[in-house]
Amino acid sequence: MTASQVIFYIISAFILGTGLLAVTSRKIFRSAIWLLFSLIGIAGLFFWMQLDFIAAVQIIVYVGGIVVLIIFSIFLTQQAGNEMAKPVRSKVFFASLIALLGFILTYTLMYKYNFLPVVNQTLNVNVSNIGIQLLSTTEHGYILPFEVASILLLAAMIGCIVIAMKSPATIGKAGRENKPIHIKEEAAENYK
Amino acid sequence: MNDVPLTHILFVSTALFFIGVYGLFTRRNMITMLMSIELMLNSVNINFVAFNKYLYPGQLNGIFFTIFIITIAAAEAAVAIAIIINFYRSHSSIDVEDAGEMKW
């Protein structure tokens, strides 16, 4: 067993273990942290495959962006230390059954399929290659999906603002409920 | 690194995917469901990268798909969290069982 193999198995065990903890932990904040570790493990897997750029993107977007976002939303919506209710037993049973059966089905298919590894070529991934192909308009260029993705991000940004924004009615209500001047006056009276 | 067969990497990604599925079914909290979905998306990323690396080293298509999946996942997470916050504002809860308005 070479060192490379050892590293791979360790990383794999780490990913799966933390992933499993992330979906089973009953404290939501811990769950988020386990997810964070799992994602870092995946980034490690990419490093192991010598895909530095993807690994870097993985860390920046997932670890630095999405998980932080999730943790913020946890803080916004509930107390982090509370334990969540235990899932219903029958639900656990059916979910694990489905997951197990699905896994067996999928993996047998993959295992039986005869992949033909190509050995005489090596993957040449450097950032300039990716950048050129991403922005080229030739046959293998990805400029169109790139632009579409940019529009998607813009739409998502506007959509988030519109959805999460308080509706004018609720703003009006809130405004009436806590008029700053009113509160100040009350506070002043209390102070007297 | 080619001494690790492709099927072992695929085992990891498949297992991670079904861990995500399990989480999606058992969790009732919307944020944790969202986390399960992120796990599933990542397992797909592993798949793409591994196929690219092992089967088509001459091209970069798998890499690009990974990049786009990460982009979309970011957008999806942002929108999902916006929806969750809006839902929390109206229901004071983020339990998915409380969202029963759409039933028959």
Place this chain on the structure above:
Amino acid sequence: MNYASYIAWIPLLPLASFVLLGLFGRKYLKRSSGFIGTIVLFTITVLSLVTAYNYFFVDGKVNGIYQSIIPLQFTWLQFSENVSIDMGIILDPISVMMLVIVSFISLMVHIFSLGYMKGEERFSTYYAFLSLFTFSMLGLVVSTNIFQIYIFWELVGISSYLLIGFYYDRPSAVAASKKAFIVTRFADLGFLIGILILAFHAETLDFHTLITRLTTAQSSQLISITTSSFLGVSMLTWGLTLVFIGGAGKSAMFPLHIWLPDAMEGPTPVSALIHAATMVVAGVYLVARLFPLYSFDVVALNIVAYTGALSALLAAVIACTQTDIKRVLAYSTMSQIGYMMFALGVSGHGGEQGLGYMASMFHLFTHAFFKSLLFLCAGAVIHVVHSNEMKDMGGLRKRMPLTHIAFLIACLAIAGIPPFAGFFSKEEILFAAYNSNKLIYIVGVFTSMLTAFYMFRLYFSIFHNKEPQVQIHHGEGTLSMKLPLLVLAACTVFAGFVPLSSLVTADGVPLETHLDIAFSVVPVALSVAAILFAAKLYRKQNDLPDKISTSLGGIYHSAYKKFYVDEIYIFITKKIIFNLIGKPAAWIDKNIVDGFMNLLAAITAKISSLIKGLQSGKVQHYALYFFAGIAGLAVLFIYLWK
């Protein structure tokens, strides 16, 4: 002369006026709608007269024969290469004559209505409907093909429906308009089938082509229509008879006449329009339009003749017993239309044989004047008396001198007393009948005598008989009501001298007619005798009429009840059609058709209530179904669907 430059305005102006008054009349043009309608009618009357002058005296005649001219035509609906529905305008002697009559009578009615309908709530709607009616009838008379005539035929039906039911808050008016519509519609079914038969065999809808093809000996179309037969009668006869049924419906021939007396529920000027110029003469016009075909087919022509004669006689007998003055006039219309029909029925096509055709058109021409005059006079009387019943009238001679004179002239005209208009046309008809069919001649003379009797019964009952019971506060009526009476009275006196025989004939060749004094003696003498008899009975109030009616007993009673035709209709529809066809059909509809639909609905509801539990509203359940479905499909496609 270029007709195309102005001929299209004749039908289109009333249409424009209808649209204008119908859309904006009630709101914006409440006062002026009557004048707008009248001005439009005046314009088209002038245009019609110009057309008539140009056609008859300038360029209609080629080599001494009146040609039919088509100044405007465009294809409206193309079915195949040969068959299309065209919209166009045809000018030939009868259509030009009808243009003049329709626009002129309609103009008189418009003017009369200015006074008669004054202060009416739906004044502008009334004028809109009048315009529509005029438009439909003008379109009908200038139709170039049989389908165009059918379209306008239906328009006439609907506009008469609107006008008869004008006082829609009166149940009797609503019932009458429905009756008129349904009866004529029923007859139109025959017309439509007739059109289809003729058009199918002739392979065209155009009048001229149709007539040419079906009257040319040895043409393939003629052979096809005469060799195919149904129930032992050739298709030509079937087609013509069915078309005649349509015409009989509109022209109120027995037994489809039942709508006509009830149609009196409409405003009286409308009755004048329906009876004199528009609706009822449509049937006569239709037969005249297809006359070359009818003269080719003896059976169909005989049906026309006998139906006309029977209607004329029956209507005259009924008219003698009615007490509502508008109903008397209605039956007299039916009787006169019967005259026109049997005149067509006894006619031949060319030369001297075509006397009946010419006489029929002549009678249509003169009848339009004196009948509209009678109705407008009746309208003026009703306007004053506020009643339709004879017993409420009497002695109006002094109170309404102008109406009295006009009514007298019209009565003399319809009774066929020389030198008034009706005399000339009626003599021609009787002469034509005498030459071809003695039985119809006798019926005609007898009917003519009855006509004189009941018209003068009406005249004496209204204007003589007893002392006037009503005080007239506002005179005889406004100028707008008097003017049409004067004009029409003048026309009634002079219309008989119009040399129509040299203008309107079956084959376009002018016909020499001569008045045979010896022949005229008998009908005129009988009419005079009838008038004197009527004068004896009704001039002064006495009990003679009652005595006679009681002595006649059953005959009088059944005539008074209009020979129970209405009752027979009701018996047939209510007892036979409703019970034998309507009820089973309703049962099938309710239980089988509806039941099947209800069963489908019930099954759907059952199934959906069984499976609606799937729609639990829980997102995770949906995800579970989704995954299970994908897994199932994967197994299916990968392992089982090799």
